Every structure is written in C-alpha cells, then in structure tokens.
Amino acid sequence: MIIAILDYMHLTKEERQNHLDLNLPCDERGGNSTNFKALLSHNLGVEIPDNVNFDKIHLGHACNNGKCSNWRHLYYATARENVLDSGSCYERTILKRGKDYYKKQNKMIAEDRGKQYYSNIGKIGGSKKKTLLHRKKISESIKKWHNVRGI
Numbered sequence: 001m002i003i004a005i006l007d008y009m010h011l012t013k014e015e016r017q018n019h020l021d022l023n024l025p026c027d028e029r030g031g032n033s034t035n036f037k038a039l040l041s042h043n044l045g046v047e048i049p050d051n052v053n054f055d056k057i058h059l060g061h062a063c064n065n066g067k068c069s070n071w072r073h074l075y076y077a078t079a080r081e082n083v084l085d086s087g088s089c090y091e092r093t094i095l096k097r098g099k100d101y102y103k104k105q106n107k108m109i110a111e112d113r114g115k116q117y118y119s120n121i122g123k124i125g126g127s128k129k130k131t132l133l134h135r136k137k138i139s140e141s142i143k144k145w146h147n148v149r150g151i
Contacts (some may be wrong), residue, residue, distance in 0.1 A: 003047065004049070005048045005052055005057065005076070009076060013077070013081060016077075019044060019071075019075075020072060020075065022073065024072050026063055026065045026068040026070055027068060027069050028068060035069075036059055036074055037057070037059055039069065040059070040071050040074050040075070043071045044071075057078075059074055059077070060075045061073060062075060
C-alpha cells in the first residue's frame with residue numbers, strides 16, 4: 001500500500017517507528033540525508049511528490065548515528081522530534097569516544113593554532129574597534145553641544 005508522505009507524517013511517532021529494528025547493525029555508506037529519505041520512502045512504500053518541501057520533513061536516526069543509512073534505523077520525523085531524539089552532545093560524543101579522545105583533539109587544535117591565536121582572543125580589533133571609536137566621537141560631540149548651549 002502506497003501512502004502520501006503528508007498523510008504519513010500525520011501518523012503518531014510510534015506508528016512511524018513500527019518498522020525499526022535496532023538489533024541490526026548500523027550501515028554507514030556515506031552520502032546525504034536526501035538519498036536516505038528516498039531509500040526510506042522506497043522501503044516503506046511512501047510516495048513523495050516533487051513539490052513537497054523536504055526542509056520540514058527530517059530524517060530521524062533511532063540508532064543515534066547520523067551517518068547510518070540502514071533503513072531499519074531511520075524514520076521520518078518532525079524537526080522537534082529529531083532534536084529531542086538526537087540525544088545530548090555528551091551522549092553523542094564523550095560517551096561514544098571517551099574524555100581522553102577529546103582532550104587529545106583539543107590539545108592538537110591548540111598546538112596547530114599556536115600561542116598567537118590565543119593571545120589575540122578578547123582584544124578589540126576590526127569593526128568592533130571602529131564601532132567603539134564611533135560611539136566615543138558621538139558622545140564627545142553631544143558633550144560639546146551641551147557645553148555650547150549651557151545645558
């Protein structure tokens with residue numbers, strides 16, 4: 001039975017996740033989510049017309065692996081469902097690879113950038129400096145105007 005994607009999105013989240021089987025391993029093929037959306041629609045028998053705005057239909061990964069293309073781990077989700085199901089940054093990163101991995105990564109980034117990069121952080125430069133100078137000139141002009149008028 002083929003169902004239109006807009007009708008499919010009106011189903012409850014549980015109904016849209018009936019096909020999930022997380023006992024199967026993740027399949028990381030690469031590619032982008034548009035390809036996976038087409039793969040999922042083919043396997044679920046969902047028709048996607050050309051005029052559907054795909055920005056409103058997200059691809060949820062029940063396995064919490066954004067690179068996974070196993071259609072048994074994917075489901076169509078709303079933007080809110082996708083964010084809530086993605087887990088916290090802590091769950092996706094630290095628990096997956098460990099603290100030591102990220103400490104090492106941050107140390108490598110710091111060494112690549114060098115001390116010069118970090119010594120400039122917090123210093124005023126560029127357009128921010130011009131904006132502050134502009135404000136100072138305006139405030140000086142206002143003070144002069146008040147002094148001339150005797151206010």
